[in-house]
Amino acid sequence: xxxxxxxxxxxxxxxxxxxxxxxxxxxxxxxxxxxxxxxxxxxxxxxxxxxxxxxxxxxxxxxxxxxxxxxxxxxxxxxxxxxxxxxxxxxxxxxxxxxxxxxxxxxxxxxxxxxxxxxxxxxxxxxxxxxxxxxxxxxxxxxxxxxxxxxxxxxxxxxxxxxxxxxxxxxxxxxxxxxxxxxxxxxxxxxxxxxxxxxxxxxxxx
Amino acid sequence: xxxxxxxxxxxxxxxxxxxxxxxxxxxxxxxxxxxxxxxxxxxxxxxxxxxxxxxxxxxxxxxxxxxxxxxxxxxxxxxxxxxxxxxxxxxxxxxxxxxxxxxxxxxxxxxxxxxxxxxxxxxxxxxxxxxxxxxxxxxxxxxxxxxxxxxxxxxxxxxxxxxxxxxxxxxxxxxxxxxxxxxxxxxxxxxxxxxxxxxxxxxxxx
DNA sequence: GTCTATAACACGATAGAC
DNA sequence: GTCTATCGTGTTATAGAC
Numbered sequence: 391x392x393x394x395x396x397x398x399x400x401x402x403x404x405x406x407x408x409x410x411x412x413x414x415x416x417x418x419x420x421x422x423x424x425x426x427x428x429x430x431x432x433x434x435x436x437x438x439x440x441x442x443x444x445x446x447x448x449x450x451x452x453x454x455x456x457x458x459x460x461x462x463x464x465x466x467x468x469x470x471x472x473x474x475x476x477x478x479x480x481x482x483x484x485x486x487x488x489x490x491x492x493x494x495x496x497x498x499x500x501x502x503x504x505x506x507x508x509x510x511x512x513x514x515x516x517x518x519x520x521x522x523x524x525x526x527x528x529x530x531x532x533x534x535x536x537x538x539x540x541x542x543x544x545x546x547x548x549x550x551x552x553x554x555x556x557x558x559x560x561x562x563x564x565x566x567x568x569x570x571x572x573x574x575x576x577x578x579x580x581x582x583x584x585x586x587x588x589x590x591x592x593x594x595x596x
Numbered sequence: 597x598x599x600x601x602x603x604x605x606x607x608x609x610x611x612x613x614x615x616x617x618x619x620x621x622x623x624x625x626x627x628x629x630x631x632x633x634x635x636x637x638x639x640x641x642x643x644x645x646x647x648x649x650x651x652x653x654x655x656x657x658x659x660x661x662x663x664x665x666x667x668x669x670x671x672x673x674x675x676x677x678x679x680x681x682x683x684x685x686x687x688x689x690x691x692x693x694x695x696x697x698x699x700x701x702x703x704x705x706x707x708x709x710x711x712x713x714x715x716x717x718x719x720x721x722x723x724x725x726x727x728x729x730x731x732x733x734x735x736x737x738x739x740x741x742x743x744x745x746x747x748x749x750x751x752x753x754x755x756x757x758x759x760x761x762x763x764x765x766x767x768x769x770x771x772x773x774x775x776x777x778x779x780x781x782x783x784x785x786x787x788x789x790x791x792x793x794x795x796x797x798x799x800x801x802x
Numbered sequence: 803g804t805c806t807a808t809a810a811c812a813c814g815a816t817a818g819a820c
Numbered sequence: 821g822t823c824t825a826t827c828g829t830g831t832t833a834t835a836g837a838c
Contacts, residue, residue, distance in 0.1 A: 400803085432803095432805055
């Protein structure tokens, strides 16, 4: 009650603090106390509002992970493989640049083979299934060239998701920090080159 | 004393158990007790032989991570970018397929932003520096085509290292399990396509 | 809804016997 | 070198007061 101006309620504050801290330290590396301290909440409130640390994790994804109709505005481009793959790369990377924490947590949980991956698979697979089908149809239509669909799907995902490790490879870099738009453009070029396809909106039509 | 036949000594047994368990559950997700149970050793021996859990981690890499002269047999190929990048991809992936645990642990630590990454950087960077320099020289010599060296290095690494997540994406796969040699060949084709370079030992010369 | 206080347990490390 | 027993700390979860 009396929701003080724009102040989010304590439940939301806990979720936001958990998002930040899990991304920074991992789920297991973060204690309920740390989350509550950061949220300015009492330790007992995680149990009260979510029913324990594990359910807090679940609630985090229910709250912040984009649902299926995030791709609705791009329905048209996603019908044709030649544009669709570029659209998937662009929109996915834009989402990650905009709010990196959720995808960081997902990658951590995957690498840790955590018991929580099924939660993640259920939410993420609908998107990757779109990408997979675009690759497959693109090959059938002669737009893309590759031998193995599964291996290629992994490499395309690797090409676009490995940027999360930039902080680690930093000491190896020779150029300055890159702008998100440039990284996205470079990624689309890279992947389309790898698939043996012309870059959409270039050369041919202009 | 009396090193019973081919039985490794207890120190080595602890290291091997740690390698397996850290890869499966992460460093923080694995307890010293679990490691010692798996090694058939007493809990106190980690402190005695290594001086604590953190030093066990360090010892693990001193013992199992390949040192600089692992690339010595390939000195000749590594002089020319057009062959060198393929050699780096092939040898790195062969190592990972042969003994995946160490590289799994490395990727986990990187994703977790653990305080142990400096140990890993020190060991891994010499290899990635070779790859980076090959990409740079390849571009100068007109063999490779790309805009940003740093972004490209990340994408090449992503293309070859993302396979570790195959278990997670399994439910999305349409084809059966791929042979390591096929995956390596596909990766080299993919990367060379992305770099706008002809695949080494194909078309032109045959 | 929110708090304090505490239960119940697991962790890494080690002292000291053998 | 290897063991047992234990210390000190930190964890999640919750009972019960407000």
